[in-house]
Amino acid sequence: MSNSIREYGYNSKVEGEVIVSTADAxxxxxxxxxxxxxxxxxxxxxxxxxAAGASRFDISRFGMEVMRFSPRQxxxxxxxxxxxxKMAAAxxxxxxxxxxxxxxVAMGACASxxxxxxxxxxxxxxxxxxxxxxxxxxxxxxxEALLDGMICLxxxxxxxxxxxxLYKKENTSxx
Amino acid sequence: MKTSHFQTLKQQFNSITSxxxxxxxxxxxxxxxxxxxxxxxxxxxxxxxxxDLTAIDLGINESPRFxxxxxxxxxxxxxxxxxxxxxxxxxxxxxxxxxxIWPAANWHEREAYDMFGIKFQGHPDLSRxxxxxxxxxxxxxxxxxxxxxxTDLPGKDVVEETxxxxxxxxxxxxxxHGVQAxxxxxxxxxxxxxxWSEQHPKPLS
Numbered sequence: 186m187s188n189s190i191r192e193y194g195y196n197s198k199v200e201g202e203v204i205v206s207t208a209d210a211x212x213x214x215x216x217x218x219x220x221x222x223x224x225x226x227x228x229x230x231x232x233x234x235x236a237a238g239a240s241r242f243d244i245s246r247f248g249m250e251v252m253r254f255s256p257r258q259x260x261x262x263x264x265x266x267x268x269x270x271k272m273a274a275a276x277x278x279x280x281x282x283x284x285x286x287x288x289x290v291a292m293g294a295c296a297s298x299x300x301x302x303x304x305x306x307x308x309x310x311x312x313x314x315x316x317x318x319x320x321x322x323x324x325x326x327x328x329e330a331l332l333d334g335m336i337c338l339x340x341x342x343x344x345x346x347x348x349x350x351l352y353k354k355e356n357t358s359x360x
Numbered sequence: 361m362k363t364s365h366f367q368t369l370k371q372q373f374n375s376i377t378s379x380x381x382x383x384x385x386x387x388x389x390x391x392x393x394x395x396x397x398x399x400x401x402x403x404x405x406x407x408x409x410x411x412d413l414t415a416i417d418l419g420i421n422e423s424p425r426f427x428x429x430x431x432x433x434x435x436x437x438x439x440x441x442x443x444x445x446x447x448x449x450x451x452x453x454x455x456x457x458x459x460x461i462w463p464a465a466n467w468h469e470r471e472a473y474d475m476f477g478i479k480f481q482g483h484p485d486l487s488r489x490x491x492x493x494x495x496x497x498x499x500x501x502x503x504x505x506x507x508x509x510x511t512d513l514p515g516k517d518v519v520e521e522t523x524x525x526x527x528x529x530x531x532x533x534x535x536x537h538g539v540q541a542x543x544x545x546x547x548x549x550x551x552x553x554x555x556w557s558e559q560h561p562k563p564l565s
Contacts (some may be wrong), residue, residue, distance in 0.1 A: 227456055270514065271490075281521075303507065304508065314524050
């Protein structure tokens, strides 16, 4: 009996086939390399987003090429463009429909701060209605900038305490 | 190619007046003859296309305050014609709808209603087209500040969750807010303050 228990314990001879790690590292590794973005294309930033998905820049090199147009199937909303007040409610509802864990990337000046639209009709930064993880500067940002932002998001995902968050209700309210 | 229709039209509609214009012919038409006049333009002068319909706010103390502008195009004669028509001085200002003559007027009139608050009588569905339903202001009126006025965001569920509001946009030192000044330091947008639409009400001239 005691022998059989010992067999299941840590044995340096099986190092070649067993990887010892933390659950966080494994979960985050899976999450960060299979980001499924939801292209919330609202203005010219969406053109750059499409360029990032096309062959020249090829976002799939970094593991986030599976753009889904349904919030149910995606976990990263890329807000690419000007968010008007009229669109704000729709955007928040789409965000609410996405399954956790989920992240938001504010792509470009308009999504980040309202940009050049200092106007009665434009939401001055999408972080007023959804929690934003990554802000990308530019008007519109080059595809390289988007890729850099998405890689930053991957680093952020990698550093999260995922296991702890599994049992906690996610806080998605705006501070 | 420019031919004047004014004299011919004047014979039938005595109350029209010529309107100064640098390109195509333009006339002022009293609103009670507008529909009749436009029918005449379409039937007898082949202005078969409504290219644009817009409005002007002449100022809050002006009377009449609002004028609607119509741009007609003839796809047969390849010329344009512009008609201006004064709205009533009531609140809301009113105008006759032209949707029965040119269906293209439908959305244009909704836009003029959305931006200026002009009620087009006879319009099949006069609702807002750019701003959301229930927005309380008319943004292109002269007494409306560019930054906007604080009001509620559309979508009650979203407001409950996010506590977000429609707020006046910050205009301090924004892009395209340069000033013609002597030195670069003074020309720098962040050194230039035109915040009357946020903190101070717009001076009414």
